[in-house]
Amino acid sequence: MNPADLRKHIEAAINTGRVHMRPRWHFVLRAIVRIAAVVLTSLIALYLVSFVLFTLRASGVGVLTGFGWRGMIAYVTSLPWLIIVVTLSLLVLLEIGIRRFGIGYRRPIAYTLLGMLMALAVSGVMLTQTNLHTRWDAAAADQHLPIFGGLYRGFGPRSQHAATAGTIIRIHPNAFSLQGDDGTLYTVTYNTNTRLPQPEAIAVGEHVIVGGDVEGTTITAFGIRPTQGNWQPGRGFRRGQ
Amino acid sequence: MDEQTDEQLAAIAQKGNVQAFGKLVQRYESAMQRYARRFLFSLTDVDDMVQDIFLKAFQNLQSFDTRRRFSPWLYRIAHNHFLNVIRKRSHEPLPFFDPDALLPHPVAPDNPERDRQDVELQRAIATCLDKLSPVLRETVVLALIEELPHADISEILHIPIGTVDVRLSRAKVKLRHLCHHLADHL
Numbered sequence: 001m002n003p004a005d006l007r008k009h010i011e012a013a014i015n016t017g018r019v020h021m022r023p024r025w026h027f028v029l030r031a032i033v034r035i036a037a038v039v040l041t042s043l044i045a046l047y048l049v050s051f052v053l054f055t056l057r058a059s060g061v062g063v064l065t066g067f068g069w070r071g072m073i074a075y076v077t078s079l080p081w082l083i084i085v086v087t088l089s090l091l092v093l094l095e096i097g098i099r100r101f102g103i104g105y106r107r108p109i110a111y112t113l114l115g116m117l118m119a120l121a122v123s124g125v126m127l128t129q130t131n132l133h134t135r136w137d138a139a140a141a142d143q144h145l146p147i148f149g150g151l152y153r154g155f156g157p158r159s160q161h162a163a164t165a166g167t168i169i170r171i172h173p174n175a176f177s178l179q180g181d182d183g184t185l186y187t188v189t190y191n192t193n194t195r196l197p198q199p200e201a202i203a204v205g206e207h208v209i210v211g212g213d214v215e216g217t218t219i220t221a222f223g224i225r226p227t228q229g230n231w232q233p234g235r236g237f238r239r240g241q
Numbered sequence: 242m243d244e245q246t247d248e249q250l251a252a253i254a255q256k257g258n259v260q261a262f263g264k265l266v267q268r269y270e271s272a273m274q275r276y277a278r279r280f281l282f283s284l285t286d287v288d289d290m291v292q293d294i295f296l297k298a299f300q301n302l303q304s305f306d307t308r309r310r311f312s313p314w315l316y317r318i319a320h321n322h323f324l325n326v327i328r329k330r331s332h333e334p335l336p337f338f339d340p341d342a343l344l345p346h347p348v349a350p351d352n353p354e355r356d357r358q359d360v361e362l363q364r365a366i367a368t369c370l371d372k373l374s375p376v377l378r379e380t381v382v383l384a385l386i387e388e389l390p391h392a393d394i395s396e397i398l399h400i401p402i403g404t405v406d407v408r409l410s411r412a413k414v415k416l417r418h419l420c421h422h423l424a425d426h427l
Binding site for chain 1: 255257260262266291292295296299300302303304342343346395402403404
């Protein structure tokens with residue numbers, strides 16, 4: 001086809017109405033939908049990141065890392081992996097989404113992924129400092145949170161059993177009775193292998209976090225840490241702990 | 242209309258002037274045909290494909306921002322169209338993920354003059370281009386045949402400029418190797 005022919009063909013296709021120019025609003029709307037999808041995905045990812053951070057903080061499982069290899073294993077297995085995998089999948093979706101825009105495709109994938117990960121972590125930590133999750137967790141426990149209730153009940157701090165926070169109410173030989181923050185009465189047994197940074201902390205009235213194997217209401221402790229008044233039930237350790 | 246820039250013509254065409262768009266067709270027809278022929282070696286209906294590209298460009302003309310350059314925008318439409326054709330018709334692999342775009346790479350300055358004078362490279366492009374993967378072949382076509390700046394290729398392919406440089410240097414090495422290998426067997 002020579003250039004004049006192609007030009008004639010195209011002009012004829014336009015003039016006969018075989019092909020139409022899409023209106024500008026079509027592209028504006030498409031851009032808005034794309035941006036909205038990226039923003040919505042970011043918000044969901046941010047919410048999930050802060051939810052994971054809140055769960056780790058409020059359940060006290062973070063202290064397990066100080067209880068040796070058993071504590072480390074218990075910590076890793078108690079991470080909400082399903083939520084973490086969903087969050088990472090959202091991050092991949094987000095990466096695909098922003099690569100449609102110049103801000104995304106002009107930079108190497110490692111930079112954009114790392115940037116998003118850092119932004120999510122920082123904003124997730126900031127969101128965890130608010131009492132949003134504490135209120136929603138309490139509402140979920142009372143069956144008053146319709147949409148996210150299942151998330152808190154299934155994956156929230158109350159679903160974590162590797163660490164149990166409570167107050168010592170009675171001492172026995174190599175054991176004590178623990179009134180859990182959730183109201184449950186536990187019997188905690190310990191021995192010389194139990195990681196206990198301050199043995200004097202085993203005292204009536206002391207608030208502690210116990211890491212151990214739970215069987216019914218009996219906990220075989222592999223580590224015990226006193227909270228020294230820095231623990232807020234439902235929120236975890238105060239900042240800096 | 243001959244003195245007007247592509248962007249001015251596109252702005253006029255956006256208001257419904259078919260001749261202005263026809264002028265753009267005239268300006269870019271041979272470039273699009275070259276791009277199609279070199280990129281899609283095994284396919285024969287290049288004229289139909291180029292026509293489809295211009296019709297798509299007209300349909301989407303309102304999405305073109307006249308403050309930007311028209312050429313990368315049109316090449317982007319052609320790139321997407323060609324990828325769809327390859328996916329539908331050929332068995333050449335088109336990777337979803339490009340590992341070259343993962344990490345940052347230093348940006349090398351464009352030197353089209355040096356590439357033009359490189360006789361061995363020009364011979365390799367002429368004889369062995371079809372032996373390259375679509376990803377490398379397209380970069381070679383845009384950079385060494387169409388002689389587009391690397392910044393424009395980055396816009397067209399939606400990859401960082403450093404990745405364009407990496408692909409190009411990888412393609413040059415491969416072309417020289419393939420061509421040398423071919424010459425040994427002749």
